[in-house]
Structures are given as structure tokens and as C-alpha cells.
Amino acid sequence: MAMRKVVERQTGVALWRQIADRIRLAISNGDYDATGMVPPETALAGEFGVNRHTVRSALAALAEEGLVRAVQGRGTIIERKERVSYPISKRTRFSQGLGHQVKEIGTRLIAHTEVPATGEVATALGIRPGDPVIELRTVSSGDGRPLSVSSSYYPAHRFPRMAEEFERLHSVTKAFAAHGLDDYVRASTEIVARHADAEELSMLQLSPGAIVLEAQSLNADLNGIPVEFSRSRFAADRMKLRIET
Amino acid sequence: MAMRKVVERQTGVALWRQIADRIRLAISNGDYDATGMVPPETALAGEFGVNRHTVRSALAALAEEGLVRAVQGRGTIIERKERVSYPISKRTRFSQGLGHQVKEIGTRLIAHTEVPATGEVATALGIRPGDPVIELRTVSSGDGRPLSVSSSYYPAHRFPRMAEEFERLHSVTKAFAAHGLDDYVRASTEIVARHADAEELSMLQLSPGAIVLEAQSLNADLNGIPVEFSRSRFAADRMKLRIET
DNA sequence: CTCAAATGTCTATTGATCTAGACAACTGTA
DNA sequence: TACAGTTGTCTAGATCAATAGACATTTGAG
Numbered sequence: 005m006a007m008r009k010v011v012e013r014q015t016g017v018a019l020w021r022q023i024a025d026r027i028r029l030a031i032s033n034g035d036y037d038a039t040g041m042v043p044p045e046t047a048l049a050g051e052f053g054v055n056r057h058t059v060r061s062a063l064a065a066l067a068e069e070g071l072v073r074a075v076q077g078r079g080t081i082i083e084r085k086e087r088v089s090y091p092i093s094k095r096t097r098f099s100q101g102l103g104h105q106v107k108e109i110g111t112r113l114i115a116h117t118e119v120p121a122t123g124e125v126a127t128a129l130g131i132r133p134g135d136p137v138i139e140l141r142t143v144s145s146g147d148g149r150p151l152s153v154s155s156s157y158y159p160a161h162r163f164p165r166m167a168e169e170f171e172r173l174h175s176v177t178k179a180f181a182a183h184g185l186d187d188y189v190r191a192s193t194e195i196v197a198r199h200a201d202a203e204e205l206s207m208l209q210l211s212p213g214a215i216v217l218e219a220q221s222l223n224a225d226l227n228g229i230p231v232e233f234s235r236s237r238f239a240a241d242r243m244k245l246r247i248e249t
Numbered sequence: 250m251a252m253r254k255v256v257e258r259q260t261g262v263a264l265w266r267q268i269a270d271r272i273r274l275a276i277s278n279g280d281y282d283a284t285g286m287v288p289p290e291t292a293l294a295g296e297f298g299v300n301r302h303t304v305r306s307a308l309a310a311l312a313e314e315g316l317v318r319a320v321q322g323r324g325t326i327i328e329r330k331e332r333v334s335y336p337i338s339k340r341t342r343f344s345q346g347l348g349h350q351v352k353e354i355g356t357r358l359i360a361h362t363e364v365p366a367t368g369e370v371a372t373a374l375g376i377r378p379g380d381p382v383i384e385l386r387t388v389s390s391g392d393g394r395p396l397s398v399s400s401s402y403y404p405a406h407r408f409p410r411m412a413e414e415f416e417r418l419h420s421v422t423k424a425f426a427a428h429g430l431d432d433y434v435r436a437s438t439e440i441v442a443r444h445a446d447a448e449e450l451s452m453l454q455l456s457p458g459a460i461v462l463e464a465q466s467l468n469a470d471l472n473g474i475p476v477e478f479s480r481s482r483f484a485a486d487r488m489k490l491r492i493e494t
Numbered sequence: 495c496t497c498a499a500a501t502g503t504c505t506a507t508t509g510a511t512c513t514a515g516a517c518a519a520c521t522g523t524a
Numbered sequence: 525t526a527c528a529g530t531t532g533t534c535t536a537g538a539t540c541a542a543t544a545g546a547c548a549t550t551t552g553a554g
Binding site for chain 3: 016044045046060063074075076077078079080
């Protein structure tokens with residue numbers, strides 16, 4: 005007998021969205037691997053104790069994400085299930101580690117500005133608020149789907165040509181090298197999870213209500229002097245973070 | 250001029266809940282530290298481009314969580330702001346590191362069983378599927394609020410008295426010591442974020458639509474032999490994870 | 495071909511969410 | 525005391541979410 009799976013009402017989260025989340029989780033857990041298909045709409049409606057139309061709304065949302073594809077007469081086919089694993093270690097470089105998981109990786113610079121450091125950035129980089137920093141905003145994608153958006157901050161007095169070098173070399177590591185910094189390590193990372201805001205929704209091509217994993221990390225040179233502070237926001241349903249100690 | 254903060258409609262997540270999430274985030278970011286109060290309801294309604302009643306629903310939800318308290322005639326006072334920071338490093342022990350952030354920590358054993366290892370657990374622990382493992386399920390709280398639920402798995406042949414020793418000593422480290430294991434280190438951790446399921450909602454006292462951070466971690470002895478595999482789920486709006494490399 | 499099983503589409507109705515406006519009640523300051 | 529600024533409460537209407545039922549369309553198996 006199928007156990008009745010509880011969904012809650014009047015909580016500000018529509019039933020179809022709660023059900024979409026549950027089905028997405030079941031897919032990534034491999035619950036439907038035997039058939040490669042989601043159970044029929046009527047069966048799901050029974051399990052969750054809701055109308056079939058409500059289940060259809062949930063499946064439509066998952067189809068929109070590209071996770072499933074409904075075929076009339078047959079059923080709803082699972083198109084994709086795993087999350088890409090992103091490594092976090094003392095020497096994380098973005099393009100490494102993803103290599104074997106996605107065929108084609110791209111990091112695109114979408115904006116660069118020189119701005120006065122805000123309190124948070126200044127504290128992290130160990131400079132005074134208002135000191136100039138260079139901000140790079142990038143979007144990274146794997147196989148054509150956006151995986152993360154990042155804002156990175158560099159002390160402008162030490163790395164004045166950061167934006168130009170990054171644009172030319174397409175690599176933070178090489179842009180550092182062009183300024184005479186040959187090595188750097190990750191000093192700390194803090195991770196929180198929250199709902200995506202409107203900008204993140206559009207840049208990561210997420211549907212509203214989606215979750216982002218935000219990692220704030222600080223890189224330092226071998227003397228412990230901070231060289232980069234970055235806030236990366238990952239599409240939580242496409243990525244997992246792997247901590248390597 | 251206050252920038253218009255966008256919230257999205259027809260997304261399955263009620264506006265009041267999106268706004269509650271945004272205000273919660275602003276509080277934990279310290280955006281309102283100057284006054285210790287949330288901006289007036291009319292100001293928030295303007296910022297988010299919604300009716301004042303919608304903002305009131307959001308604030309009512311935050312008041313229900315104990316995060317703010319409305320006082321007629323004065324405003325809405327912030328009662329509590331920080332997320333507890335949970336350290337992840339080579340030698341993380343739960344009760345350490347939280348020490349100064351919360352006054353009183355409790356870890357409660359809610360169930361223990363000996364079960365055959367499932368594929369995932371067996372792979373992680375380097376044993377055969379079906380080999381006996383001891384599963385401990387615990388809930389940890391800080392200052393009376395649940396922070397995480399965990400399921401931990403130990404090879405039963407090596408640590409046969411894990412449940413009893415943990416119950417007696419209230420510490421995994423000491424229970425390991427009682428089996429003759431004096432030191433162990435964290436080998437790897439994987440982090441994902443997703444919506445909480447029904448069980449997590451009730452055990453962590455979350456409202457539906459809430460987010461959990463799930464960390465799967467593997468601890469090994471000094472020879473690199475796995476001794477513990479655990480899945481911890483943290484209430485994302487109360488915690489951040491801090492990676493120490 | 496026939497039929498069962500599955501998804502696709504339509505209409506109608508109910509309850510929850512959001513907007514709009516008005517006014518009451520309370521607080522701190524001038 | 526008077527007043528500006530704030531939260532509390534009420535009513536009414538518009539829009540969205542969910543239910544209910546009926547029937548069409550497509551697929552695969554017998």
C-alpha cells in the first residue's frame with residue numbers, strides 16, 4: 005500500500021510547488037530508477053492526497069526545468085537526475101574538478117567595475133571601507149546550463165589590471181600571475197542556503213521559489229594577505245559542494 | 250532613494266513568504282543594525298511594491314518564529330539575528346565551535362537500530378551492502394531551538410556497542426574511545442540544499458517551504474579506514490556552514 | 495483492430511491570497 | 525496637550541490556487 009505523503013496547506017507555499025519539490029527529490033534519490041519514469045499522475049495524486057490537476061502543475065514545473073518530459077499515452081519520462089559536484093579545497097580552481105562531469109564549461113565575464121569597498125568586502129579583504137576594489141561579475145555554465153553567478157572583489161591598488169587580464173586570459177589564476185602573484189590558497193568559506201532573489205532567478209534560469217547555495221570565500225596569498233573575496237551563488241538543484249580537507 | 254526590490258508573482262510561493270525570507274536575510278546580514286528595528290510597514294510595502302497587508306503577513310510569520318516583535322505605536326523590534334555558524338574542518342566535533350554562539354547545546358538520541366547497510370552507506374564506509382551497521386538518529390538544538398537532525402552509521406562489527414556508549418557518554422568521540430579508537434578525522438563532506446521534507450519540517454520545527462542544508466560526511470581513522478558516515482540536515486535559516494581548510 | 499492506460503484540454507466552483515481604503519489605538523516628542 | 529509616526533483591525537473586491545468532473549488524444553499490448 006502506498007503511504008499517504010503529507011503536504012501542508014495554507015503555508016504560503018502552493019501545493020503544486022511542494023509536490024514538485026518532493027518529486028524532484030525522489031528523482032535525485034533514484035526512487036524511480038526501476039522504470040526511468042515518474043509514476044502516473046493519478047497515482048501521484050493519490051499518494052499526496054490532492055487533485056490530479058495539482059500534480060499536473062507540479063510536473064509542468066519540473067518539465068519547465070528540463071527534469072522530466074511528459075509523453076501523451078506513455079507517461080512522464082525522467083530526463084536528468086544528478087547534480088554537478090563542485091569541489092572546495094585549499095586550492096580550488098573553478099575549471100578543475102568539473103572536468104569529467106560536464107563536457108563543456110564556460111565562464112563569462114558579464115561586468116567589471118572599480119568601486120569603493122563596502123563594509124563587508126573591506127573587512128574580508130583587510131582594507132579600509134571606501135578603498136578601491138575591482139569587482140568582477142561572472143556567470144559559469146556547464147553544457148549550456150548556468151551553474152553559478154559570482155561577484156569577486158580584488159584590492160585595486162595591488163591588482164589594478166584585474167578586469168583586463170581576466171578578459172584576456174579567461175582565468176583568475178593567470179590574471180593573478182600577470183600581477184606577479186604565482187600562488188594563492190583558500191583561507192575560509194562560509195555556506196548558506198536561501199531562496200533565490202529575482203536577479204539570481206533570471207541569471208541562473210531558475211523558476212521562482214528555487215534555492216541557491218551561497219558560498220562566501222576568501223583567498224589569500226602564501227603570506228596570508230587576502231587577495232580575493234568572492235560571493236558565488238550556485239543553483240542548488242544542479243550542484244552539490246564537495247569539501248575536501 | 251530606496252531601490253525597488255522585486256518579488257515575483259504566480260510562482261507557487263506566496264508573496265508574504267518571499268518577503269518574509271528577504272527580511273529574514275536582511276536581518277541576518279545586519280542591514281537594520283543601526284536601529285535594531287525593521288523599517289516601518291509602509292516603507293517595506295513601498296520597497297517591495299506590495300500592499301501593506303502583505304508585508305504584515307510576512308512580519309507576522311517572522312514574529313511567529315520569534316525573530317521580531319511588533320509594538321504598536323513604535324515599530325517592529327528585532328529580537329534575534331544571527332545564524333549559528335557550524336564549523337567543518339578536519340577535526341570537527343559538534344559541541345566545539347558552537348560554544349560561544351549559543352548558551353546551551355543539547356544533542357538528543359531519538360533512535361538507534363542495527364540495520365543492513367544500504368548501497369550508499371556501504372559504499373561510503375567501504376563495506377559490503379547488507380553488512381550490519383548501527384544507525385544513530387539524533388537531534389541537536391541550541392538554546393532550545395532545533396538546529397539539525399542527523400543519521401549516523403557505524404560498522405557494527407568494529408563498534409558493536411556504539412548506541413549504548415553514546416547514550417551513556419553523550420559524545421561520539423567518547424563512544425569511539427570506548428571502542429579503542431582515540432582519534433579520527435573528517436575525510437570528505439558533500440553539501441546540498443533543498444526544500445525540507447515533511448519529517449524534517451516537524452523535527453526541526455520549520456514551516457513548509459523551508460530550506461535544509463544537507464551535509465553528508467565521512468570520518469575515518471588515522472589509517473584512512475572509514476569509521477562513520479553521517480547525513481546531517483541543518484535548518485538553513487538558522488545555520489551557516491563554515492569551511493576551515 | 496481493440497482496449498486499457500496514460501497524458502491533454504476544457505468548464506465550473508470554492509477557498510486562499512493580495513489589493514485598496516479607511517480608521518482606531520498606541521508611542522514618543524515637541 | 526497636540527501631533528506625527530507607527531502598528532492593529534475591519535470591509536470589500538480582484539486574482540490565484542485547488543478541487544471536481546467530463547471527455548479527447550496518444551501509446552503500447554494483446
